[in-house]
Amino acid sequence: MATQKKILLVDDEKDIVEFIKYNLEKENYKVITAYDGEEALEKIVQNPDLVILDILMPKLTGYEVCKKIKGNMDYHNIPIIFLTAKTSEIDEILGLELGASDYIKKPISPQQLMARVKSNLRKFENKDELSKKTNKEIYNINGLIIDIEKYIVKVHNIEKLLPKKEFELLCFLVKNQGKVFSRELLLQNVWGANAYVDDRTVDVHIRKIREKLGDLADLIETKKGVGYKFKDV
DSSP, X not given: OOOOOEEEEEOSOHHHHHHHHHHHHHTTOEEEEESSHHHHHHHGGGOOSEEEEESSOSSSOHHHHHHHHHXXXXXXXXXXXXXXXXXXXXXXXXXXXXXXXXXXXXXXXXXXXXXXXXXXXXXXXXXXXXXXXXXXXXXEETTEEEETTTTEEEETTEEEOOOHHHHHHHHHHHHTTTOOEEHHHXXXXXXXXXXXXXXXXXXXXXXXXXXXXXXXXXXXXXXXXXXXXXXXX
């Protein structure tokens, strides 16, 4: 028997939440509800299989919620469908650029919503299966070798000793090659949201990692005023 899929449904209009929840539950989905952006982020820890997210909400907008989810390594693969009355093409492009999988304009029929939900879940499952098949725990990038399982970093075949947080920070950037992360997001993902450290901690760790990478130090790029990224090579 297939595992029941969980969907996080976020909208500040209770009538809409109840209407969509009813139709999702008819299709045997388990529905987690939230009525504002902050509540959505509290409930994302329940690891839903998909998020249906309104844009115009109190406390945090859907765009802000999407950005935070996609910036968190634990949840960034969860597909997000924006459900909104906003009809501008610019709004749609912004939502997709933030990492949303789909964008549905209100009003929407239950049949259309269910079709989009099933389509996005199916795409995610196929992508997840492919990821499992091709997943590698050893990275070899221009002379930099990282063996995640064995906790080994080599530069031109010479092993380098990295303390735990330096290793975790390097691995996080490598796993997300080409993506720029702010210091705040790096702190959240590597040190944890409740860690008692500041932005300078990231800068110090990046400097120490670069020293150990030697002539490969430029694999980690600084985006002035934004943060850091690992080159997409």
